[in-house]
Amino acid sequence: MPPKVDTKKCNGCAGRTEPQCVRICPGDLMAVGEDGKAYCRSLRDCWDCMSCTKDCPTKAIETRIPYQLGYHGAKLVPFMGKGTITWICTDIYGNEERFKYRIRNNAD
Ligand code: SF4
């Protein structure tokens, strides 16, 4: 499922020339609108690599889980740590499960 941007959390990367989600998307799909908020320009072209989701510094992007797996409202949000990534999976009832894994980079 394409990324969903929480416009309350997105700050347009504080006016950076090239916001993180725009920079990282391998398909050049992310853009920032006149309102200063990010959006996906072509939802059908997104292949769910989740790079934008992982790289957003304000955690404004979440991935909706396809209905075949989680139904409407289920979502998956990653939190990058030093040497780890934690995936927070929320089901349709709001229950959360966390999955923490080691990663090779040292991003905060
Ligand atoms: S990386 Fe996050 S905060 Fe920056 S423009 Fe994209 S959605 Fe907004």
Ligand code: SF4
């Ligand atoms: S999930 Fe991947 S392909 Fe889709 S918009 Fe984000 S970075 Fe681009």
